[in-house]
Amino acid sequence: MNIFYMTSEASPFIKTGGLADVSGSLPKEFKKKGHEISVVLPLYGQIPFEYKEQMEYLGYYFVDLDWRRQYAGVFKINYDGVNFYFIDNEFYFKRQSLYGQGDDGERFIFYSKACVQLLRFLDVKLDIVNANDWHTGLVPLYIKDFARGDDFYSKIKTAYTIHNIKYQGIFPKDIMSITGLSMDYYNEDGLKYYDGINMMKAGIVYCDLLTTVSKTYANEITYPYFGEGLDGIIRKNKHKLVGIINGIDYDKYNPKKDPLIPYNYSADDLTSKAKNKTDIQKLFNLPVNENIPMFAMVTRLVDLKGIDLLDFIISELMEEDIQLVILGTGDRRYEDMLRFYERCFPNKLAARIYFDEAQSHKIYAGADFYLMPSIAEPCGISQLIAMRYGTLPIVRETGGLRDTVEPYNKYTKEGTGFSFSNINAHELLFTIKDAINLYRNKEDLDTLIKSAMTRDFSWDVSCDEYLENYKKVLKNKF
Numbered sequence: 001m002n003i004f005y006m007t008s009e010a011s012p013f014i015k016t017g018g019l020a021d022v023s024g025s026l027p028k029e030f031k032k033k034g035h036e037i038s039v040v041l042p043l044y045g046q047i048p049f050e051y052k053e054q055m056e057y058l059g060y061y062f063v064d065l066d067w068r069r070q071y072a073g074v075f076k077i078n079y080d081g082v083n084f085y086f087i088d089n090e091f092y093f094k095r096q097s098l099y100g101q102g103d104d105g106e107r108f109i110f111y112s113k114a115c116v117q118l119l120r121f122l123d124v125k126l127d128i129v130n131a132n133d134w135h136t137g138l139v140p141l142y143i144k145d146f147a148r149g150d151d152f153y154s155k156i157k158t159a160y161t162i163h164n165i166k167y168q169g170i171f172p173k174d175i176m177s178i179t180g181l182s183m184d185y186y187n188e189d190g191l192k193y194y195d196g197i198n199m200m201k202a203g204i205v206y207c208d209l210l211t212t213v214s215k216t217y218a219n220e221i222t223y224p225y226f227g228e229g230l231d232g233i234i235r236k237n238k239h240k241l242v243g244i245i246n247g248i249d250y251d252k253y254n255p256k257k258d259p260l261i262p263y264n265y266s267a268d269d270l271t272s273k274a275k276n277k278t279d280i281q282k283l284f285n286l287p288v289n290e291n292i293p294m295f296a297m298v299t300r301l302v303d304l305k306g307i308d309l310l311d312f313i314i315s316e317l318m319e320e321d322i323q324l325v326i327l328g329t330g331d332r333r334y335e336d337m338l339r340f341y342e343r344c345f346p347n348k349l350a351a352r353i354y355f356d357e358a359q360s361h362k363i364y365a366g367a368d369f370y371l372m373p374s375i376a377e378p379c380g381i382s383q384l385i386a387m388r389y390g391t392l393p394i395v396r397e398t399g400g401l402r403d404t405v406e407p408y409n410k411y412t413k414e415g416t417g418f419s420f421s422n423i424n425a426h427e428l429l430f431t432i433k434d435a436i437n438l439y440r441n442k443e444d445l446d447t448l449i450k451s452a453m454t455r456d457f458s459w460d461v462s463c464d465e466y467l468e469n470y471k472k473v474l475k476n477k478f
């Protein structure tokens with residue numbers, strides 16, 4: 001198969017969230033399985049020079065946006081066997097931040113249209129285009145629209161993946177003129193959303209195959225509580241919806257070989273894991289003692305991640321003999337809150353309000369437990385990384401967390417972590433206390449760590465699921 005993957009971020013070139021992890025690792029698996037795969041990205045100013053330097057310039061074309069003709073340059077790199085194409089336009093992509101600019105609507109209309117025109121420019125024979133999240137939500141629509149005047153597009157099938165339904169790309173109606181699309185698409189079954197347009201809705205409506213990143217989330221978003229206003233349209237399109245759980249990059253996240261952690265280890269020999277813990281304690285100015293259970297969070301500090309639950313119970317939690325390490329940035333109120341708590345509990349809590357890749361690996365390796373009390377979590381990637389490093393996740397049973405963490409069963413000793421079901425701070429606290437109890441029982445703890453470490457969270461199986469569904473789409477089976 002020849003697959004094009006349209007996305008707004010991909011590791012290692014540019015990353016703000018989990019979408020970049022997926023766009024950077026799933027394509028490699030397609031390649032491994034013998035398929036042709038290309039990833040398309042905007043050429044952001046923030047992409048490091050070491051990559052820009054290696055890019056080959058292929059040419060340019062113009063994208064019509066209302067009365068303006070905008071330049072779209074095309075650059076290419078082959079990275080790990082995957083073709084990466086970059087759309088160049090400095091007016092749109094040389095900005096302070098990737099998202100949150102006043103003209104985001106226009107920027108990503110340009111990008112979506114440029115992605116679709118790129119296929120013609122390259123003049124390749126392809127089977128599937130997989131677009132992702134709101135930034136490329138118009139891709140399936142443009143493909144359908146272009147097919148009306150150009151046979152090249154009529155053979156292409158489209159898949160659309162929702163990584164998080166909370167961010168939809170909603171813009172005022174006026175922006176329709178920039179899209180260049182007919183007002184025929186502006187209706188309740190199309191682009192229209194209240195008095196504006198919704199780019200994610202366009203992806204949902206006009207794709208041939210709709211996917212999201214876990215089975216539980218696929219079900220959750222059919223209900224108003226999780227659907228963020230799109231549950232109705234999801235229910236209408238349920239016949240083409242499948243949930244496929246994300247995997248992680250097994251080369252990058254491998255405690256046996258990871259060059260970013262000071263002491264490598266494996267499920268057969270966990271002795272070095274404790275050394276990684278003392279290393280973190282030194283790094284973060286916490287008392288050095290390998291027998292204190294260490295809890296960790298590496299996260300964006302936003303409400304969906306359940307930071308408020310932690311807020312409610314922090315003083316009770318800090319009565320326990322534990323350490324808590326947090327790494328990440330986000331909403332100002334959570335950043336300030338954590339800085340404050342660090343001052344209150346300097347011997348127990350280390351809040352590092354920044355992001356650092358190397359430190360994140362050290363934390364995954366050194367901590368004993370990983371907290372993820374998310375309010376909603378389409379898939380979640382860090383719980384998978386945590387398990388791979390033998391750091392037991394404590395999660396709320398939602399979305400991908402529910403699908404990937406098997407809660408500890410104290411009778412059979414089975415499981416790969418801990419979980420609780422309600423958005424209730426004391427449920428979180430009591431679950432943490434269960435974990436502390438288990439920590440005192442080394443034998444059972446090791447059994448659990450080993451079973452977490454030996455679960456398969458690679459892309460192998462999930463990639464096959466994408467391929468099977470692509471095949472079904474090519475045969476018009478939805």
Ligand code: GLC
Pocket residue numbers: 017018019022163164213246377378379380381400
């Ligand atoms: C988003 C979701 C996260 C998911 C990731 C990749 O960041 O919030 O749950 O793992 O996308 O699909």
